[in-house]
Amino acid sequence: MNIQExxxxxxxxxxxxxIDAGIFPQAEIPAIKLEVPPQKEYGDFATNIAMQSARIFHxxxxxxxxxxxxxxxxxxxxxxxxxxxxxxNFYLRSDIIYKELADVVKKGNHYGTLTDNGIKVQVExxxxxxxxxxxxxxxxxxxxxxxxxxxxxxxxxxxxxxxYINDAGKQIDNLAASVNARYLELLGKKADFPENGYxxxxxxxxxxxxxxxxxxxxxxxxxxxxxxxxxxVALKEKLAALREDLSAFNVHFDVWFSERTLHPDAVKSACxxxxxNKAMYEKDGAKWLRSTxxxxxxxxxxxxxxxxxxxxxxxxxxxxxxxxxxxxKLINIWGADHHGYVCRVKAAIDALGFDSSKLxxxxxxMVSLYRNGELVxxxxxxxxxxxxxxxxxxxxxxxxxxxxxxxxxxxxxxxxLDLAKSESNENPVYYIQYAYARICSIFRxxxxxxxxxxxxxxxxxxxxxxxxxxxxxxxxxxxxxxxxAKDYAPHRIANFVHELAADFHSFYxxxxxxxxxxxxxxxRLILCEATRNVIHHALxxxxxxxxxxx
RNA sequence: GGCCCUGUAGCUCAGUUGGAUUAGAGCGUUUGACUACGAAUCAAAAGGUCGCAGGUUCGAAUCCUGCCAGGGUCACCA
Numbered sequence: 001m002n003i004q005e006x007x008x009x010x011x012x013x014x015x016x017x018x019i020d021a022g023i024f025p026q027a028e029i030p031a032i033k034l035e036v037p038p039q040k041e042y043g044d045f046a047t048n049i050a051m052q053s054a055r056i057f058h059x060x061x062x063x064x065x066x067x068x069x070x071x072x073x074x075x076x077x078x079x080x081x082x083x084x085x086x087x088x089n090f091y092l093r094s095d096i097i098y099k100e101l102a103d104v105v106k107k108g109n110h111y112g113t114l115t116d117n118g119i120k121v122q123v124e125x126x127x128x129x130x131x132x133x134x135x136x137x138x139x140x141x142x143x144x145x146x147x148x149x150x151x152x153x154x155x156x157x158x159x160x161x162x163x164y165i166n167d168a169g170k171q172i173d174n175l176a177a178s179v180n181a182r183y184l185e186l187l188g189k190k191a192d193f194p195e196n197g198y199x200x201x202x203x204x205x206x207x208x209x210x211x212x213x214x215x216x217x218x219x220x221x222x223x224x225x226x227x228x229x230x231x232x233v234a235l236k237e238k239l240a241a242l243r244e245d246l247s248a249f250n251v252h253f254d255v256w257f258s259e260r261t262l263h264p265d266a267v268k269s270a271c272x273x274x275x276x277n278k279a280m281y282e283k284d285g286a287k288w289l290r291s292t293x294x295x296x297x298x299x300x301x302x303x304x305x306x307x308x309x310x311x312x313x314x315x316x317x318x319x320x321x322x323x324x325x326x327x328x329k330l331i332n333i334w335g336a337d338h339h340g341y342v343c344r345v346k347a348a349i350d351a352l353g354f355d356s357s358k359l360x361x362x363x364x365x366m367v368s369l370y371r372n373g374e375l376v377x378x379x380x381x382x383x384x385x386x387x388x389x390x391x392x393x394x395x396x397x398x399x400x401x402x403x404x405x406x407x408x409x410x411x412x413x414x415x416x417l418d419l420a421k422s423e424s425n426e427n428p429v430y431y432i433q434y435a436y437a438r439i440c441s442i443f444r445x446x447x448x449x450x451x452x453x454x455x456x457x458x459x460x461x462x463x464x465x466x467x468x469x470x471x472x473x474x475x476x477x478x479x480x481x482x483x484x485a486k487d488y489a490p491h492r493i494a495n496f497v498h499e500l501a502a503d504f505h506s507f508y509x510x511x512x513x514x515x516x517x518x519x520x521x522x523x524r525l526i527l528c529e530a531t532r533n534v535i536h537h538a539l540x541x542x543x544x545x546x547x548x549x550x
Numbered sequence: 551g552g553c554c555c556u557g558u559a560g561c562u563c564a565g566u567u568g569g570a571u572u573a574g575a576g577c578g579u580u581u582g583a584c585u586a587c588g589a590a591u592c593a594a595a596a597g598g599u600c601g602c603a604g605g606u607u608c609g610a611a612u613c614c615u616g617c618c619a620g621g622g623u624c625a626c627c628a
Contacts, residue, residue, distance in 0.1 A: 084570045301626040311628050509592040
């Protein structure tokens with residue numbers, strides 16, 4: 001139990017004692033939360049519980065606060081006082097933070113990783129169609145998703161990441177037809193390019209590679225036979241390219257789930273359940289999901305009048321499969337352009353008899369690229385868009401990931417390419433990495449000079465305001481992990497580690513490490529060590545590298 | 551028109567679910583700091599009617615209602 005938990009337990013006890021003594025009326029109070037006050041004069045942490053329960057108890061907040069403090073055992077604190085309209089401020093004994101700092105260093109690179117909470121979560125993200133290269137929008141999903149997976153793991157969840165491969169259906173047929181058309185064109189034949197075909201240059205490259213390898217071997221084959229052969233070739237190639245792009249972007253999946261495995265059995269059995277539950281009906285030769293029963297604008301076709309299942313059919317079967325795997329929580333990360341889709345999928349889940357509230361769909365807003373202050377135009381239709389691979393090439397994985405993650409999902413993201421690739425003080429990524437490299441440099445110099453500090457450190461020598469601020473920042477890290485994970489908000493870790501780096505730079509500029517008295521130097525080195533571990537831990541969550549030299 | 555997201559400093563954005571006479575970062579602007587551990591740094595200044603108008607209460611950038619502006623989306627496409 002850490003000190004905050006102890007205080008909360010004490011407050012709860014005090015509430016109960018007051019109720020038993022008849023001072024407070026019999027009533028439930030809201031959950032007790034501790035927060036860090038905006039100014040250090042208001043203590044190390046504080047609670048507003050007296051104000052929150054004022055309405056419930058029909059008592060003045062200050063009176064409630066007084067009675068609470070009377071019943072609390074707080075010898076382990078330096079001071080407890082009532083302030084403002086009814087805040088209770090707690091002041092730590094100065095030696096507490098030093099003890100906690102010593103614990104931080106003892107935990108080494110595990111500090112920030114919380115104990116297993118037994119909750120099984122699946123995160124499905126990217127899941128882009130394997131019909132072409134990933135573009136920057138996918139990049140945001142990939143960076144966010146992988147950071148979320150890392151964050152949840154750090155917070156003690158059991159996490160499995162998954163990529164859903166849309167390797168069945170019309171878009172794959174289009175892919176095959178597009179490759180076929182390019183193949184014929186390259187061999188000097190006339191070919192009608194499919195109406196909804198993929199115009200990207202990568203399709204031509206795929207066709208060219210086939211020719212490089214096999215020449216005109218397939219030219220005299222029947223069209224449909226050739227197309228179905230090219231389908232497999234193209235799919236394999238696109239998937240390999242996806243994996244490669246993602247891997248270069250520090251994104252890895254535990255499971256690659258193929259849509260094909262759902263056809264036809266899983267789709268059929270899901271439909272049977274829906275029919276049995278009267279959530280599906282036939283009209284105009286098609287089978288419809290009664291999604292309006294669950295708040296959708298209209299019912300949705302699951303099986304077309306020609307008997308071919310829609311995309312929704314596969315998705316229903318897919319989510320059924322996910323639920324059957326026994327996760328406590330399912331997270332889908334989708335582009336905001338799919339938001340209308342959420343309702344019908346949840347409708348299907350409920351209609352199948354599962355609990356749709358277990359599914360959390362996180363929608364990410366659009367990404368716009370800016371170069372020289374101007375919007376970089378993108379068009380998916382003509383294949384003229386900036387790919388993820390090009391972005392990585394231009395600004396690097398670290399900067400790209402950090403820029404994608406540092407904003408909340410709900411905000412449309414303006415990605416400033418010039419800022420991301422500037423190797424200067426303008427760039428927040430380098431600011432953080434620089435702090436890390438600086439610390440490494442200190443230890444490197446000590447090692448080179450053969451300096452060893454002996455004897456136990458006296459951390460109470462760390463009394464400068466920059467030292468205290470840095471220590472407190474480090475100590476707040478586990479709470480930051482906990483709350484960011486609870487809210488699926490990895491961008492808070494990005495902000496946190498930037499603030500941590502700032503606290504370190506301030507400390508570094510004010511306090512010398514090498515060259516001061518040995519006990520003080522040793523204490524400061526321990527502070528450096530703790531800072532280094534936390535920066536590394538946080539950057540690992542973001543999927544950004546921690547270079548020892550820059 | 552329905553639904554979703556956004557509107558906070560010149561620009562890009564935080565603001566941990568309603569808290570503290572002073573709403574925070576970064577960039578940009580201005581002024582200082584390297585004969586000592588990495589100046590990719592630090593210290594400080596200027597910069598705000600939190601889109602507008604009501605409402606809820608001890609207390610609102612945060613919750614409710616109505617407007618205004620920008621973006622997204624409304625398929626037997628995926």
